[in-house]
Amino acid sequence: MRATRLFAINDIRTVDVPVPVPAAGEVLVQVEACGICGTDRHLLHGEFPSKPPLTLGHEFSGIVVGRGAGVSIPEGTRVTCDPNTWCGTCENCLRGRVNLCLNNVATGIHRDGGFAEFCAYPAHKAHPLPADLDPLHGAFCEPLACTIHGVDMGAPKAGERALILGGGVIGMLALQLCVAAGSEVMLLTRSPAKQALGRSLGAAITAATEEEARALWPKGADLVIECAGVTDTVECAPRLTRSGGRVVILGVLPAGQTVRIEPFDLLFREVQLLSSFINPFTQDRAARMIATGAIRIDPVISRILPLEEAAAAIIAPAPPGEIRAIVRP
Amino acid sequence: MRATRLFAINDIRTVDVPVPVPAAGEVLVQVEACGICGTDRHLLHGEFPSKPPLTLGHEFSGIVVGRGAGVSIPEGTRVTCDPNTWCGTCENCLRGRVNLCLNNVATGIHRDGGFAEFCAYPAHKAHPLPADLDPLHGAFCEPLACTIHGVDMGAPKAGERALILGGGVIGMLALQLCVAAGSEVMLLTRSPAKQALGRSLGAAITAATEEEARALWPKGADLVIECAGVTDTVECAPRLTRSGGRVVILGVLPAGQTVRIEPFDLLFREVQLLSSFINPFTQDRAARMIATGAIRIDPVISRILPLEEAAAAIIAPAPPGEIRAIVRP
Amino acid sequence: MRATRLFAINDIRTVDVPVPVPAAGEVLVQVEACGICGTDRHLLHGEFPSKPPLTLGHEFSGIVVGRGAGVSIPEGTRVTCDPNTWCGTCENCLRGRVNLCLNNVATGIHRDGGFAEFCAYPAHKAHPLPADLDPLHGAFCEPLACTIHGVDMGAPKAGERALILGGGVIGMLALQLCVAAGSEVMLLTRSPAKQALGRSLGAAITAATEEEARALWPKGADLVIECAGVTDTVECAPRLTRSGGRVVILGVLPAGQTVRIEPFDLLFREVQLLSSFINPFTQDRAARMIATGAIRIDPVISRILPLEEAAAAIIAPAPPGEIRAIVRP
Amino acid sequence: MRATRLFAINDIRTVDVPVPVPAAGEVLVQVEACGICGTDRHLLHGEFPSKPPLTLGHEFSGIVVGRGAGVSIPEGTRVTCDPNTWCGTCENCLRGRVNLCLNNVATGIHRDGGFAEFCAYPAHKAHPLPADLDPLHGAFCEPLACTIHGVDMGAPKAGERALILGGGVIGMLALQLCVAAGSEVMLLTRSPAKQALGRSLGAAITAATEEEARALWPKGADLVIECAGVTDTVECAPRLTRSGGRVVILGVLPAGQTVRIEPFDLLFREVQLLSSFINPFTQDRAARMIATGAIRIDPVISRILPLEEAAAAIIAPAPPGEIRAIVRP
Numbered sequence A, B, C, D: 001m002r003a004t005r006l007f008a009i010n011d012i013r014t015v016d017v018p019v020p021v022p023a024a025g026e027v028l029v030q031v032e033a034c035g036i037c038g039t040d041r042h043l044l045h046g047e048f049p050s051k052p053p054l055t056l057g058h059e060f061s062g063i064v065v066g067r068g069a070g071v072s073i074p075e076g077t078r079v080t081c082d083p084n085t086w087c088g089t090c091e092n093c094l095r096g097r098v099n100l101c102l103n104n105v106a107t108g109i110h111r112d113g114g115f116a117e118f119c120a121y122p123a124h125k126a127h128p129l130p131a132d133l134d135p136l137h138g139a140f141c142e143p144l145a146c147t148i149h150g151v152d153m154g155a156p157k158a159g160e161r162a163l164i165l166g167g168g169v170i171g172m173l174a175l176q177l178c179v180a181a182g183s184e185v186m187l188l189t190r191s192p193a194k195q196a197l198g199r200s201l202g203a204a205i206t207a208a209t210e211e212e213a214r215a216l217w218p219k220g221a222d223l224v225i226e227c228a229g230v231t232d233t234v235e236c237a238p239r240l241t242r243s244g245g246r247v248v249i250l251g252v253l254p255a256g257q258t259v260r261i262e263p264f265d266l267l268f269r270e271v272q273l274l275s276s277f278i279n280p281f282t283q284d285r286a287a288r289m290i291a292t293g294a295i296r297i298d299p300v301i302s303r304i305l306p307l308e309e310a311a312a313a314i315i316a317p318a319p320p321g322e323i324r325a326i327v328r329p
């Protein structure tokens, strides 16, 4: 089969490899769709550690076509992959904090992933999807599951105001989750096209800069969700938060990079600064919300590529305005 | 009567003033004890805003000796003052966030306080104390109420580890609250005398520096409570927190001063950064814990002064090793 | 002025009384609308205690036309009344549980209320409403505030299932709040007309009996909100709850009446049984949700009556299918 | 080896069976101590379902003496068994509610357990204990883990009052956990010997009846933990709870048995009725609290038996005053 593999830092290519054989407890999935995520580019450039050679791709779904010993999920089932496979026995797993597992093995990061015709991974990480779902939508369960975890933490309420910083896929999903929770939502993103998309997905209002956002909501938002992952937005998040409100950081800055916060302002206004990491126990809710259509996926698919173009698309930066590119092997 | 009054920035003196007359809904209290707090020094130096002339002193207790119309609390009752008198009608009060009241009137900050023989203030802010309580102990209800709010937010559990940064009165109260909640407590403070005091109050272990603390608890603490209010301790708090843990900031840095945090570290270890401001709905629990002796007060009283020495004690910085100086008018 | 007053158990009449004079801290309001609530009938029949003579009516709004000393809210403002005036100083108020105030004084229950041309009550219990709001809508802030408290307690999440038991005004408001929070909602009520109304307000599905509800959702609902206040619905609420789910009881059964629950079933499925009492810190959110139109009010107004018909309407049981009758003095 | 096996309802005997061979992923443990729990008697009498023949015993610890493929825990390690082995893939596991697993396999209930010289079970359910721990103490990790879950749910606070109903092993552990959390604790149990034991473990006060408890604490307890599992104590639990307080039910009544509650009383005092089932993510904390001596175990061991006496001890009802009998194979 064909697979897009990282061979070394800055060396990614699509090559022939044998179809994997599912071990005991594993499924073999024929991949239908796999999203290109910023993390794939970080792995390529060595900004996140990895052990090449490795097939990338951790946001994917497909059809079960083979099963190792002891697997009960029927062949032919459409499934989405939860890439994070926690150990269950480290000190964090044992207290239920499985997203902080010290031995996490992520499909597409620590073992071969979804930029391939076929992928084998643990069957308990394969979440069923409806047979009639658009095959491309299943690739969004993982980013949605991460976003649900962050939004749960922020706990938006009906009648509150929520401000989303950043108009990528995480921002667009957070926006939809806050709208679904009854909040009045503002999207802050620099691109006019993303602003328009945000409004079409339910944002009441949009802004391009901190100043614009402050002018629109002078008292700030009850909940600010940072989905850009850059210094500017992390630093302005508390400032755009209402007295007594919450900030949730979903965006990832590079390790070692610091930002400046003003403790006096946080304390006198009792603004809480929360961080949300990946998807503990939320993948299944994500799969259901996508299956029921509660979260709209079509508008956040910017491009569909064949597998042969995956390597080039990962090497190039995302084109301006792109939300998510999906590889269809 | 005599009262220690702020007349202008850097001008504080003890002078003769008329005994106040309690208005409708107010009590007149003969002050038995009033603590000198860092805030008094900030007000003196103009680092916090105030409208002199004003009698300072917001941590005090005494005996009810007079009552305005409509007050039912009997004369002769020992009471402690909750200085923070929220309006009940601003947008924050209306949603129960009374410590964020936009119109808070604090006795000893916005109206005449407790460095005086007598003080009049709203009767519903006078919390009864037992007749046989040590009169000096009532002055600690306010700082304890603030600390209870922060510790509630951090939610220490039996069997967890809690690290207290700073060995002033707030640190010593936070330490005792975490011990009472069943946590194993470390106190980090530079002074050997304060370390020894911390151990006598229940700390399992003490440290003088971030490095020492890390060597003792390499995985960090489930809960870190910052009670020093300086850049160094705020910056090291998340680094000394265990994966999945919580930081509560109680210490106050100057407005405008910023600190550096590393978002990547907070996010990948899901460390939450919480800030706690004054004492919403906790004054009564504080009064009860002091009344029952659950929190030990004697060891945190460093000095007892007459009113005539209050001004000089506020003008001078706190002597090294001092936890709390109490003025007995 | 005219006022509908309770003179003794089962003796309610509309009579002439002087216009009240607002005391210090009170507003005088010209009543625009006052809802007839089951509580009014309980007071008439002596099922709830009261001290007649008394003007009933605790769900009302109107225009400020007079002010006692110290009131800043401008004349001409449209306001809704939060009838519950907690003392601020009892042991429950002091720990922030103001809805459990031991000395609560409720306008329309313990002091003259809104079935009158004018009503005087504490100004801090008058919540501003927009000048252009439909005058009848303001009368729904109190029941909505109670319902918000219960729904907050139940914490519906986007993507969950919520089941509302009872199609009165509380049920219809709970239904809308759960829809606004992103839940899939079922309404169980025996009346086909109320079922139809429920669907038009956003219920995905309706049922008339426990059996029907179970057939539709065999695994139960994540959240069941009891809004009928009868033995049957309280007893079936846990049985219709999903494993791991929450029941919130809003309905009021008579004092002393008991119901049967099965502890084994609650325990093995870890179903939590929560009760929600009146409106702590939620009146303002209610006023805002009504002002913005987030909650639809017109469909739950069944009848509009003049004040002269109020007594008869309270004496008679609510006609079948009635949601809320509003008195317009 | 010898093993105490259930052959049919009311037929339990100690017999010779082969030493089990650990499968892949399993440990073989030489049992040092196994507690006799009420559940064992329920299984014997057919009150809980089971599929004999089966070796009973789900509260045990011992030394690792053999390992299946892929197990890393060293031979010689002292371990305690978490009997509940959730599937990880059912709808409840997927949302993190692992104690509600639809496919739970409990060692000693659904597969051979600890009343035997050796027991094989999944290695990830073996929690390390210190080498120098008293071998008998490890058998208490499972009941303590269940109790921790219930106490977490009740969230006792320093300075609050907690009332424990029932003086068995669960009651004595709940008592110690609430004392460790800083609460003032009352133990209600009919036996004077158990009352005395409760006081020696930190209870401030004891009572034998509801009336006595009410006389001692007329306003009730902030937290009531039901650990008796009988109708009387479940029914009186809300009545002994303070306004605004919480009830946690840990005791198990037979399936189908109902109790009477008074919804009016729960609602007007906003008393919450919570139920706690087994030990999700708490076994490790339990093991640590026992290892550090934070929870005292010796006083709750009433008898130590050889394996040959286990069957008779299970057949007989627990002798009056017995807290826990431990079988040492």
Ligand SMILES: NC(=O)c1ccc[n+]([C@@H]2O[C@H](COP(=O)([O-])OP(=O)(O)OC[C@H]3O[C@@H](n4cnc5c(N)ncnc54)[C@H](OP(=O)(O)O)[C@@H]3O)[C@@H](O)[C@H]2O)c1
Binding pocket: A037, A038, A039, A143, A146, A165, A166, A167, A168, A169, A170, A171, A188, A189, A190, A191, A194, A227, A228, A229, A230, A232, A233, A249, A250, A251, A252, A253, A276, A277, A278, A279, A322, A323
């Ligand atoms: N916590 C987790 O579990 C988790 C999971 C998945 C992803 N992430 C992180 O979440 C972040 C978002 O992911 P994504 O896939 O949505 O990334 P993305 O497509 O790169 O989106 C980032 C968005 O941020 C906006 N942005 C960049 N600089 C900005 C600035 N100075 N001001 C305002 N907006 C700015 C960009 O919009 P404009 O250019 O239009 O302004 C862009 O749309 C990333 O950091 C990613 O690593 C975290």
Ligand SMILES: NC(=O)c1ccc[n+]([C@@H]2O[C@H](COP(=O)([O-])OP(=O)(O)OC[C@H]3O[C@@H](n4cnc5c(N)ncnc54)[C@H](OP(=O)(O)O)[C@@H]3O)[C@@H](O)[C@H]2O)c1
Binding pocket: A267, B037, B038, B039, B143, B146, B165, B166, B167, B168, B169, B170, B171, B188, B189, B190, B191, B194, B227, B228, B229, B230, B232, B233, B249, B250, B251, B252, B253, B276, B277, B278, B279, B322, B323
């Ligand atoms: N959030 C609230 O509601 C609230 C209420 C009251 C007070 N506060 C604030 O809480 C803080 C503590 O109050 P306090 O009355 O206890 O003050 P304090 O007596 O001045 O105590 C501060 C302690 O911090 C320690 N410290 C200073 N610099 C340090 C450093 N670089 N590293 C380690 N420790 C350091 C000092 O101990 P060593 O010199 O021995 O190290 C000192 O004991 C203040 O900022 C105060 O404004 C907040």
Ligand SMILES: NC(=O)c1ccc[n+]([C@@H]2O[C@H](COP(=O)([O-])OP(=O)(O)OC[C@H]3O[C@@H](n4cnc5c(N)ncnc54)[C@H](OP(=O)(O)O)[C@@H]3O)[C@@H](O)[C@H]2O)c1
Binding pocket: C037, C038, C039, C143, C146, C165, C166, C167, C168, C169, C170, C171, C188, C189, C190, C191, C194, C227, C228, C229, C230, C232, C233, C249, C250, C251, C252, C253, C276, C277, C278, C279, C322, C323
């Ligand atoms: N907790 C609080 O703070 C609070 C505040 C306000 C009100 N309440 C209470 O909330 C409850 C509802 O108030 P409301 O004003 O909405 O009352 P309501 O108009 O009388 O509505 C009650 C509804 O319950 C339904 N019902 C009655 N018996 C039923 C049964 N056996 N099965 C199913 N449904 C049944 C009725 O619908 P059908 O006849 O069509 O079935 C009716 O629509 C009352 O008990 C009230 O006292 C509580």
Ligand SMILES: NC(=O)c1ccc[n+]([C@@H]2O[C@H](COP(=O)([O-])OP(=O)(O)OC[C@H]3O[C@@H](n4cnc5c(N)ncnc54)[C@H](OP(=O)(O)O)[C@@H]3O)[C@@H](O)[C@H]2O)c1
Binding pocket: C267, D037, D038, D039, D143, D146, D165, D166, D167, D168, D169, D170, D171, D188, D189, D190, D191, D194, D227, D228, D229, D230, D232, D233, D249, D250, D251, D252, D253, D276, D277, D278, D279, D322, D323
């Ligand atoms: N939820 C869970 O996960 C979980 C886990 C383990 C156990 N449990 C359950 O928890 C309960 C306690 O377990 P255990 O092992 O401690 O049982 P136990 O040893 O039988 O203790 C029960 C205690 O209840 C007391 N009791 C019985 N009837 C009473 C009454 N009418 N009034 C007051 N006290 C009464 C008895 O004390 P006196 O006779 O001295 O009054 C006895 O000490 C059982 O129901 C058990 O099934 C639940």
Ligand SMILES: [Zn+2]
Binding pocket: A086, A087, A088, A089, A090, A091, A092, A093, A094, A098, A100, A101, A102, A103, A104
């Ligand atoms: Zn792990």
Ligand SMILES: [Zn+2]
Binding pocket: B086, B087, B088, B089, B090, B091, B092, B093, B094, B098, B100, B101, B102, B103, B104
């Ligand atoms: Zn206010």
Ligand SMILES: [Zn+2]
Binding pocket: C086, C087, C088, C089, C090, C091, C092, C093, C094, C098, C100, C101, C102, C103, C104
């Ligand atoms: Zn009160």
Ligand SMILES: [Zn+2]
Binding pocket: D086, D087, D088, D089, D090, D091, D092, D093, D094, D100, D101, D102, D103, D104
């Ligand atoms: Zn399961």
